[in-house]
Amino acid sequence: MKLIVNIPVYNEEKSLGETIRVIRKSFSDDFYTQGEGKIITEKLIQIVDDGSTDRSAEVARQEGVDLIISYKPNRRLAYSFKRAVESSLENDADFMVNIDADLQFNPYDIPKLLSPILKGKADMVIANRFGEKKAKNIPWLRENLNKFAANIIGFFLNYKTNDLTCGFRAHNRETLLRFNLTNVHFTYTQETIIDAIGKNLKLFWVPIDVTYFDNREAKITKSIYKFISNSTKIILKAVRDVRPMKFFGIPGLFIIFLSLISFAIFLYNYLPELNVTRYRNYLLFGIASFLIGLQFVVFALVADMVKSSRQLTEELMYQWKKDKYSKK
Template sequence: MKLIINIPAYNEEKDLGKTIQNIKKSFAHNFYSNEGTVIDEKLIQVVNDGSTDGTARVAKENGADIVVSYKPNRRLAYSFKQAVESSLKNGADFMVNIDADGQFDPNDIPKLLLPVLKGEADIVIANRFGEQKAKNIPWVRSFFNRFAASVIGFFLNYKTNDLTCGFRAHSREALLRLNLTNLYFTYTQDTIIDAIGKNLKLKWVPITVTYFDNRQAKITKSIFKFVSNSTKIILKAVRDVRPLKFFGWPGIFFMILGLIGFIFFLFFYFQDFKIRPYLNYIVFSSISMFLGIQLIIFALIADMIKSTRQLTEEFFYQWKKDKYNKL
């Protein structure tokens, strides 16, 4: 069986070589087997996301087996898409994604890989917020990550933990099933929601992570931009996966609100049988009921669109299986 360790890299010539060497050292440990399942081929893949420095050269000099390069820089989501396509093309049974800057320990790769080997999960995600919490991580990012995990867990009825960590192990089935709809920011939240919607098994494993004092996150230059973009991705993804909840529950809320307004109107009306003093209740009730009905109609239409999309994605999945010719 074949394992590909994927490293997305943008202007990482300074740290990439050391990361590749550390991954090679981790290969020396006999952690990549489970009850007869043996990973006999381990490759390192670097996706050079339009770097302007010597990232591609450093990757080749340090023995990366596969180097995918393109220009210009298109950010993490597009990089991940290229990584998945290249891994499938090169016959990967498993793909582990790890950052290039050395913040993650390659010796933790087996922790993520083992549940996939055992068939306990299709995707295993590193959890930076377990018992050993990451140091130097901005508190706003930590808070938003936990808040977003709670929101997604509520809407999708699925317990989630670290949504934004890119250190992950994927089965081949997961690589074939996942479809990215947002290619302009990051893929981390989008793929988790997509996987839950497709009934893939997810698992979080606590790991240690080093946040360097001078490290600036590559996917964002400001906390505001990170929160803004992440919120858009999460809302769009939840809308597509659970449209009845996304539109239906607010619709029911507004209808109940409208009903309460109408009850208040009736209560006051039957006291003096006058309408004009209580017109505000009628207006409030009418607007609320109208919004509620509209949202419920949106929910039903969105659910029909979801069913159509699921059929399309199933055809796409079968097409990818045939294309990469490894059933």
């Protein structure tokens, strides 16, 4: 079986060489020679150079990286991940591990991510920076925003989620074939988790050690406002597509419930006096909120039908990709 370790790269010439060497050295770990990883007979390193303006691609070539994808201009992390998935499938990967280029994550932890997949417990394993091994020096705001988003998504999807934005993760071939990335302008981390849950793939989170370097620059966005804004859009769109009945239905039923309360208050005050004028605001609010809530319920039903159509299309895409990327 074949493992491809993918490294997304954007101006990483200073750390990339060492990262490649550590990953290659980690392949001699007991996990691969004596443990569960013995079935992985071929291990390749792949980099996706996302429009770097430094010598990142040259460093990769000097280090003898097996697969190098390079393009210009910079097209952001989601597009980079999409290219990584396509290349991994084209090169007959059974597993793809994604890891950063700056040694923020320890390549010797790759077996921790692969183990649940090899045991059949998971299709996709994500490193958890907020578990028992809490990340060092992680910004407080980023940590708590991540936890908040995980709780919201967990509620809508009825699935226990943890770290949503960690890029250190492992996938089996089935997961790679199932992915259909629609957003390629920002990041892929939240969307792929929601998409995988919606397709009934098994997800697993593994606590790992990770260090946030003091001088580390965010590659996705340097503005926390843009990060929140873009992430919110991605999460809302993904949840809308995966759980439309909940996404539209819950707000709709809540608004209808408010309208019923308003009607009840109106009737309670109107019936003894039979005077509409004094209490018409309750009546008007009840009518307006009932109609708005009803619209949301209709949206939920229509969106659910669209979801069924989309699932059929995605199944056709899956079969097409299975044929296209059938192993040689």
